[in-house]
Amino acid sequence: MFRTMVVVVMLVLALVPVSYSEERIDLNNATDKELKRLPGVGNEIARRIIEYRELKGGFKSVEELKNIKGIGEKRFNLIKDLVAIKAEPNEMNIQKSTGSKK
DSSP states (O other), rough: OOHHHHHHHHHHHHHOOOOOGGGOOOOTTHHHHHTTTTTTTOOHHHHHHHHHEEEEEEESOOOGGGGGGTTOOHHHHHGGEEEEEOSSOOOOHHHHHTTTOO
């Protein structure tokens, strides 16, 4: 009985498509710390992503990352499946990511 339950639990866990830790990063609300978890994104590119987001009023598509200096086809292909556009930019997150206060 116990063995059957273990097998069932393992099957259920194997069928779960995405774990919470694998959730995509929202480009419109990610902090610089979150952006730096992306492959090939360090301090400078994270800063540029946030600046672009503030300048344009947020991202409308993931493809817009290609407009940022330092993100070419190669780097874009590394991160495109790890990011998403989930919501409009949250002013609070923009302030936290840049360290600015109003």
